[in-house]
Amino acid sequence: MADILGPMTGAGRYAPSPSGDLHFGNLRTAVIAWLFARHSGRDFLLRVEDIDVGRSSPESAQRQIDDLLTLGLTFDGEIVYQSARFDSYAAALNRLPVYECYCSRKDIQEASRAPHAIPGSYPGTCRSLDDAARTRRRADLAAQGRVPALRLRAETDSFTIHDYYRGAYTGEVDDFVLRRGGQEPGWAYNLAVVVDDGFQCVDQVVRGDDLLSSAPRQAYLASLLGLPVPEYAHVPLVLGSTGKRLAKRDGAVTLREMLVDHSVPEVVGRLAATLGYAGVDKLSQLLEVFDPEELSRDEVVWESI
Numbered sequence: 001m002a003d004i005l006g007p008m009t010g011a012g013r014y015a016p017s018p019s020g021d022l023h024f025g026n027l028r029t030a031v032i033a034w035l036f037a038r039h040s041g042r043d044f045l046l047r048v049e050d051i052d053v054g055r056s057s058p059e060s061a062q063r064q065i066d067d068l069l070t071l072g073l074t075f076d077g078e079i080v081y082q083s084a085r086f087d088s089y090a091a092a093l094n095r096l097p098v099y100e101c102y103c104s105r106k107d108i109q110e111a112s113r114a115p116h117a118i119p120g121s122y123p124g125t126c127r128s129l130d131d132a133a134r135t136r137r138r139a140d141l142a143a144q145g146r147v148p149a150l151r152l153r154a155e156t157d158s159f160t161i162h163d164y165y166r167g168a169y170t171g172e173v174d175d176f177v178l179r180r181g182g183q184e185p186g187w188a189y190n191l192a193v194v195v196d197d198g199f200q201c202v203d204q205v206v207r208g209d210d211l212l213s214s215a216p217r218q219a220y221l222a223s224l225l226g227l228p229v230p231e232y233a234h235v236p237l238v239l240g241s242t243g244k245r246l247a248k249r250d251g252a253v254t255l256r257e258m259l260v261d262h263s264v265p266e267v268v269g270r271l272a273a274t275l276g277y278a279g280v281d282k283l284s285q286l287l288e289v290f291d292p293e294e295l296s297r298d299e300v301v302w303e304s305i
Helices: 024-039 057-070 088-093 106-114 131-143 187-197 209-224 265-272 284-290
Strands: 011-014 043-048 098-101 149-152 158-163 165-174 177-180 202-208 231-235
Touching: 011 024, 024 043, 024 057, 024 131, 024 202, 024 231, 024 265, 024 284, 043 057, 088 187, 098 131, 149 265, 158 209, 158 231, 165 209, 177 187, 187 202, 187 209, 202 209, 209 231, 265 284
Parallel strands: 011 043, 011 202, 202 231
Antiparallel strands: 098 149, 149 177, 158 165
16 A cells, blocks of 8 residues: 555645636635634645646646735645656556456447436446457457556445545445546556545545535445545535526636736635635635534535625
8 A cells, every 4th residue: 555645644625627727716716725624623735637638738837826826825844746647547447356348438428328227327338348359349449549447446336435524424335446447548546546635645536516426436446455535525506697507608717817906815805705604815814713513515506706
């Protein structure tokens, strides 16, 4: 375990993907994660989740880091970049029960429409193929210049995690992908995030509600790797005027756009107001009054901020 587990000190973290500037919703989640960690006396770490090298860029990562520092967020230790940790993912993969999957997205979509199939889950099409079938399917992919994906051979169909706000939460576990296949194979998010949280000794994960359903899969994977399962706190998202997740289509939503007409204290004040602390315009002041028990569980609508 020494090659995937770091020094045993608890921490919280924020882990953005550098594919564009952070918007108000991203910044709000980052602030909440920082408040949770500091409030509980934990270190607060930053991890750049640039595992998708095609969509990520060093320039975007640096802009995100600069924006977080501009708001007043403070970090402990060195920033970890997923693009530098592929060897660790390979080491973890070698410890897990896996099998090759030759299915395309279309194959999976069609199989999920079958009677009794669970929508969105992998139906196990390639799990029990014999050696001859695997050899044939592998050759078919190779002729197309593709490689198979690697899926976890899960031995359970559900797993229970503890969420700060929801208590015990049980979610589905299927044979999810650990290494993506195709013409450009790469490491899957669910594997990378678990290995990196273990390496950084993250025992508190604060993130958006949209990631709640993935937590049982990740916690199950951590248990298979002998890594501690963190406590989760999934918090409400910021929505645009249409009721969908906040995005660039909703106007001047990034920090750099907001700073054209507003000062940093004004932006922090708007963030604090969505947490129930109107009149606070510095993160240091916000930390003094923050109580996670008082955080509203209602989604925030951008137009009402």
